[in-house]
Every structure is written in structure tokens, then in C-alpha cells.
Amino acid sequence: MRARFAPSPTGYLHVGSARTALFNWLAVRNNGGELVLRSDDTDQARGSDEYYDDVIEGLRWLGIDWDEGIETGGPHGSYRQSDRLERYQQVAVELRAGRRAYLCFCTSEELDERRRQAQAEGRPPGYDGRCRTLDPDESVSRQQAGEAAALRLAIPRPGETVFEDIVRGEVRFGHDNVEDFVLLRSTGSPTYHLASTVDDVDYEITHVVRGEDLLSSTPKHILITRAMGAEPPAYAHLSLLLGPDGKKLSKRHGDTALHAYRDGGILPEAFVNYVALLGWNFGDDETVFTRREMVERFALDDVQKNPAIFDNEKLTWMNGLYIRELDPGAFESHTRPLVEADLGRALTDEERETYREVAPLVQERVKVLTDAPDQVRFLFAEEVDYDAGSWDKVMTKPESPRAIDAALVRLERVGEWSSGPIEKELRAMLEDLELNARKGLQPVRVAITGSSISPPLFESLAALGRERSLDRLRGARSRL
RNA sequence: GGCCCCGUCGUCUAGCGGCCUAGGACGCUGCCCUCUCAAGGCAGUAACGCCAGUUCAAAUCUGGUCGGGGCUACCA
Structure with a gap:
């Protein structure tokens, strides 16, 4: 088994992505396979270094390690799509030469216009295939003459793509609902669909475990894979994480960046344990278990289909459990910097000794590490702050x-x-x-x-x- | 709108035709313990969306319906 986690560094590592990474990791560690970490930063989506670092930092914090890819290396270069643009273009040329893809000269404005019209008339809004019937050689000449052209995949029509999703079972899409989508923009840069699929093929990925938001793109990926002459991997689409209002978890629900949980005093082990429970369960009515136990029992086939609401309260409860299980020294060293930050100064040697004595009492009383300063401020502050x-x-x-x-x-x-x-x-x-x-x-x-x-x-x-x-x-x- | 996915306590879930009077966990409520707050212990609260059908028997199978979600870009 070879799985991959392929975040796009266009934002901080999201808790939903963290769960996807965790499930990939669990699946791989359970069966002795390999996990590849790559960065899906197609030319256009090139994110900032800040986001890129945040992803790596987040994974490390969670204790999710990978066997190949970013920072670890491997036979495929940097594992950043922005460094592989020629490879995608090469595949694009081959697909075009093999008549599996064709050049399209429609402009964005024309497409918008036609899409609007189609919708008004109740027809499917996808690309209408206008340029598909153009003479290929003539198209190439036009492009070489300087005319802007995108490359689109020629979806077999009529046709249907059927696949067996590990968590959802059989899923089928009639090609009437899969448009001739863009592979290469007129700028020559690859779209996500192309780059991601080429990487999955090149890196010999056998299992694609990702969010359900990509489920309807899967036929596109399968079609590209087949057009490349390769066998599609197995797919497992994880249900989405929802906010308290039942909508896809997003910024308006509060913290969706993983690092916010770390900064909020959540322990990585607690986070991993809690998140594993969203869509999976240990069996035996157990809800608290070690990472090792988790790895031993995890199976993608047991993953639940329905979406899960992310419940901060349960996470906090579980975090309290993990805090109390920490050995006193670890609790002390985790929280002392927080106490010092709260005070705005370092503790003196004498105060450190005091803190060492009271820390175990605090340890029983907090659910998040960041609650510790409140409990001990009276010991170190000059003045009492009467509530x-x-x-x-x-x-x-x-x-x-x-x-x-x-x-x-x-x-x-x-x-x-x-x-x-x-x-x-x-x-x-x-x-x-x-x-x-x-x-x-x-x-x-x-x-x-x-x-x-x-x-x-x-x-x-x-x-x-x-x-x-x-x-x-x-x-x-x-x-x- | 179209396509796709999903539907058990408020939330996460167990359940895979009879073990279900539907189990566990969070939350909530009460009690115990107790110097406060926690922690811990005990008890309670609360769900198979709805309608048909199949069957001796359905939360479990089938169809429909309703509800929720995702996708619908030369974003990822």
C-alpha cells in the first residue's frame, strides 16, 4: 500500500485536512505501507512559505510521519508540484497527440456567456464541447501562431465511470455529467486535476484517501489515469467534518487551523484520539486508546460514511483526561512557559520550585494547558487581583x-x-x-x-x- | 436547477433480519465524596426522519418521500 497526503499550501493546515492525514497515516501504519507527503501547489496555487511550513509543523506536532516526499526525499525530486511543471506539460502533449485531449480556443467570457445561457435553458452547465470537433492539426497551428488555447480532456461519450469506493461502495457517474474539463490552462500551467493525477500515477500511489469534496472529481481523475495508460488506485472518500451548524467546517465556526488547538492548550495525543473517533471507532465501547492500539485496529473499511460534527467540548473533555495522565514533570514543563508568558517574565529559581510543588494540583484541575496560568497567578503576581x-x-x-x-x-x-x-x-x-x-x-x-x-x-x-x-x-x- | 453522497439520543457512535425493553462516550440533571473548583463514583435524561413494501420477524433488506451536505471554474 502506498498512500499520500497532498495538501495545497493555500492556507493553514485545517483540522479536516489533519484528519485526512491521520486516516492516511493510520491506514499505512496498520498495513506496513508507505506514506508520501507532497505539496499540491500547482503553478497557480503556489502558496506562501508560511502555509507550507505550517502544514509540516502541524503534521509533526500530531506525530504523523511520512516515508517519502517533502523534506524526507525520495526518487521523485522535490515533491512539490510547482517544480514539476514540465512533467505535466509532457503528459498533456502525449494526451493531445494520442487524441485523448484537444485544444480549446474559447475565452473565459465566451464560456461564461454560454454557461449562463445553458443554465437559463435548463441544460447542464458544463463545457459544451465546441472545440472538440476542430481539426487537431489546424488547432496546433493556430496555437503556434500565438492564439491562446487551453487543453481539455475528451471524455468518452457516451460512457460511464464506475468505481468501488472503500468507504462508500460502488459509485457511478454517467459521462453526461462529466464535462470536457481543462487539463492545461492557456498559460500552460496544469490544473489540479492533471497535476494531482499525474503525481498519483508517477508516485505509484495505490490508495487515495481524501475528503468527500473530491468525490465528484474522481471520475475525472480516473479518466486521466486511464488516458495515461495506467490503472487507477483504490479510492476512499472520507466524509466531511462539519461545524456545529451542520455546514462544512470553516473559519466562521471559529478555529479551523490546527495550530489554534496547539496554541489553545490541546495535547496532540488528545487531538489524535478525538479526531480518530470522527468516522471511525475502536470497538469494544472504548473511546480512549493509545496511538499504538489505534494503528493496530484501524481499517479503512470500518470508516463511517456519514459526516461528523466537530465537537469541541468532547475534545476538551478528552484533553483533560490526557493532561491528567501526563507525568508531573511533563505537565510542569508544558505549562511553565505559559505561566511565564502570562506574567510577562521568567520565574525565579525559587518560584520554579514553588511551581513544581503546586503544578500537580493544577494538573488535576485543567482541561487545557492554557488554563494553568489562571490557577497560579496569585502565587507569582505582586498584587492580588480580587475577582x-x-x-x-x-x-x-x-x-x-x-x-x-x-x-x-x-x-x-x-x-x-x-x-x-x-x-x-x-x-x-x-x-x-x-x-x-x-x-x-x-x-x-x-x-x-x-x-x-x-x-x-x-x-x-x-x-x-x-x-x-x-x-x-x-x-x-x-x-x- | 443538475449530478453525487449521507440520514440511530443535542453531539460522536455500536448495531450488519430475531440477542434491541436500541448499547457506549461527550453534554446536561441529580446524588455521593469534598476546604472552593475540578477530578472520581453512582443514578437519570435522550435516538432508529417519514410512508409503503418484503418477511413469521426490520434500526437492519427494497422503493418512495422528506431533510442535510458536497460538487457544479482556464480554484484546489
């Missing part, structure tokens, strides 16, 4: 001043400043005041963290340190 809602809800309670006063007294006499002794004193305080833990501790929490939501209180106090804790309690008391 107005928390303050109003907690500090206005009648018992709050008493609780803070008492806490101050008890905490001042804590010997060793660590969570155990701190807890002991505060529990004693609760007993003195005859307050339950909820009522007695919340004011303390708000006083030192600024919020009614925080990591566990005793550990937070311990991490904050004696002096700063006491200062904050005094500061809060004076605001009451």
Missing part, C-alpha cells in the same frame, strides 16, 4: 471578618510553614468559631487568591509563603 464576583459573594458574609481575624491569629503561630500544620491550625480555628469548613475557609481563600476558585487552600497557603499569606489576609481585612 469582584468572588469578593461580593464571600466577603460580605457576616462571618467573614471574624474568620479572617481568627485565621490571622492562628496562622501567625504556625511553626513549620507547610500544608499539614497550616491545616491543623485552620481546623482548630473552625472549631473555635463553630463554622463549617465551607463558611470558614472561603474568606481565607478569597483573601489570598483573590477568587473563590483556587487550588486546595492549605497547599496554596504553603506555596505562597508565610509573610505573603499574612500580608494578604491583613490587606483583605482592611478592605472589609
Whole structure:
């Protein structure tokens, strides 16, 4: 098996494309085949280097590796279509010489006009084949004389293209609905259909796994392949990823660039696990599984036909699971840069030690890595930022001043400043005041963290340190 | 409009003629645990689009219908 992932660098790596790449990768790794990465940047669609790099970076982040192609090399040059223009032109010349394709002198304006007319009269809007009957030799002379001409494939008529799609089963298209489409523009540059198909043939691709949006172009690709005298590969068309409104996932649904998920604190393993579930399932009612398990069980035949709505909430839930499974050191090193970025400065050695201690408590509480700074900001910022809602809800309670006063007294006499002794004193305080833990501790929490939501209180106090804790309690008391 | 694809809880899905009183997961609700928030545990909520037909028996097969989506460029 030889599959390929062939993004066109006209935008950032899209989550839908990432899923296509993943399914290609899973299929190949499952059966010991090879994955080729190429760039479908036909002359016209040449994208920016930024997009090109984004694709490669995204694949690497996901842990999707390839055996041949871009950056990895192989027997076919750069694996960028923009470097293979002569090859497409060569194929085009052969197709024309073999009468499988013909020159077309219709201008864009003429085509538009005729298309509009056809639609108005209820006829199919495709190219009407006007230039197909021109004398080929005469056409060549006209072109050589300088007349602009595109090259079109002569679709066999009547005819029908039938193929067995791995996920959809038999699909058939009557040629009445396949127009004599353009292979080579009048500028000499190849269209996507030509370039992509030539590459699939040249690179000996056996399985084309791609999005369903290309399903109706498949007869075109099969026809080109046959016209080249080659055997078409097997096709597997993956259903599309939809936004919450059931429409094709696009920018208006929010983030569609894969890197937005990385930047949003999603772990690649979680992303891969979640996305694998869109159109495929592990069996055994399992939804969480390792990459290895995934590779072992994956089969294109098991891929579902219906489109799937991309559910950020489930992805986030799953990400929380993966975060909690991270070893503490990994969590710490993943999130420390985020904390530092939030603070706008690097942590001191002492602070790093503090963070190392509290990070495991944070790890249990976040669903995305980027939530970490919120949980620990109170430890490293000079001033507490009192959350107005928390303050109003907690500090206005009648018992709050008493609780803070008492806490101050008890905490001042804590010997060793660590969570155990701190807890002991505060529990004693609760007993003195005859307050339950909820009522007695919340004011303390708000006083030192600024919020009614925080990591566990005793550990937070311990991490904050004696002096700063006491200062904050005094500061809060004076605001009451 | 034409062509093509798709149709099980709100969402992702299991199901491949009787194991279905339709299973799992997310979400949501409630309870337990609990210093807050999470996490965890338990329980609950909720679906075969519709109509015919085939069959002793249909979510599963067939036809139609409705609904959704994709494509319809000298874009990819």
C-alpha cells in the first residue's frame, strides 16, 4: 500500500485536512505501507512559505510521519508540484497527440456567456464541447501562431465511470455529467486535476484517501489515469467534518487551523484520539486508546460514511483526561512557559520550585494547558487581583471578618510553614468559631487568591509563603 | 436547477433480519465524596426522519418521500 497526503499550501493546515492525514497515516501504519507527503501547489496555487511550513509543523506536532516526499526525499525530486511543471506539460502533449485531449480556443467570457445561457435553458452547465470537433492539426497551428488555447480532456461519450469506493461502495457517474474539463490552462500551467493525477500515477500511489469534496472529481481523475495508460488506485472518500451548524467546517465556526488547538492548550495525543473517533471507532465501547492500539485496529473499511460534527467540548473533555495522565514533570514543563508568558517574565529559581510543588494540583484541575496560568497567578503576581464576583459573594458574609481575624491569629503561630500544620491550625480555628469548613475557609481563600476558585487552600497557603499569606489576609481585612 | 453522497439520543457512535425493553462516550440533571473548583463514583435524561413494501420477524433488506451536505471554474 502506498498512500499520500497532498495538501495545497493555500492556507493553514485545517483540522479536516489533519484528519485526512491521520486516516492516511493510520491506514499505512496498520498495513506496513508507505506514506508520501507532497505539496499540491500547482503553478497557480503556489502558496506562501508560511502555509507550507505550517502544514509540516502541524503534521509533526500530531506525530504523523511520512516515508517519502517533502523534506524526507525520495526518487521523485522535490515533491512539490510547482517544480514539476514540465512533467505535466509532457503528459498533456502525449494526451493531445494520442487524441485523448484537444485544444480549446474559447475565452473565459465566451464560456461564461454560454454557461449562463445553458443554465437559463435548463441544460447542464458544463463545457459544451465546441472545440472538440476542430481539426487537431489546424488547432496546433493556430496555437503556434500565438492564439491562446487551453487543453481539455475528451471524455468518452457516451460512457460511464464506475468505481468501488472503500468507504462508500460502488459509485457511478454517467459521462453526461462529466464535462470536457481543462487539463492545461492557456498559460500552460496544469490544473489540479492533471497535476494531482499525474503525481498519483508517477508516485505509484495505490490508495487515495481524501475528503468527500473530491468525490465528484474522481471520475475525472480516473479518466486521466486511464488516458495515461495506467490503472487507477483504490479510492476512499472520507466524509466531511462539519461545524456545529451542520455546514462544512470553516473559519466562521471559529478555529479551523490546527495550530489554534496547539496554541489553545490541546495535547496532540488528545487531538489524535478525538479526531480518530470522527468516522471511525475502536470497538469494544472504548473511546480512549493509545496511538499504538489505534494503528493496530484501524481499517479503512470500518470508516463511517456519514459526516461528523466537530465537537469541541468532547475534545476538551478528552484533553483533560490526557493532561491528567501526563507525568508531573511533563505537565510542569508544558505549562511553565505559559505561566511565564502570562506574567510577562521568567520565574525565579525559587518560584520554579514553588511551581513544581503546586503544578500537580493544577494538573488535576485543567482541561487545557492554557488554563494553568489562571490557577497560579496569585502565587507569582505582586498584587492580588480580587475577582469582584468572588469578593461580593464571600466577603460580605457576616462571618467573614471574624474568620479572617481568627485565621490571622492562628496562622501567625504556625511553626513549620507547610500544608499539614497550616491545616491543623485552620481546623482548630473552625472549631473555635463553630463554622463549617465551607463558611470558614472561603474568606481565607478569597483573601489570598483573590477568587473563590483556587487550588486546595492549605497547599496554596504553603506555596505562597508565610509573610505573603499574612500580608494578604491583613490587606483583605482592611478592605472589609 | 443538475449530478453525487449521507440520514440511530443535542453531539460522536455500536448495531450488519430475531440477542434491541436500541448499547457506549461527550453534554446536561441529580446524588455521593469534598476546604472552593475540578477530578472520581453512582443514578437519570435522550435516538432508529417519514410512508409503503418484503418477511413469521426490520434500526437492519427494497422503493418512495422528506431533510442535510458536497460538487457544479482556464480554484484546489
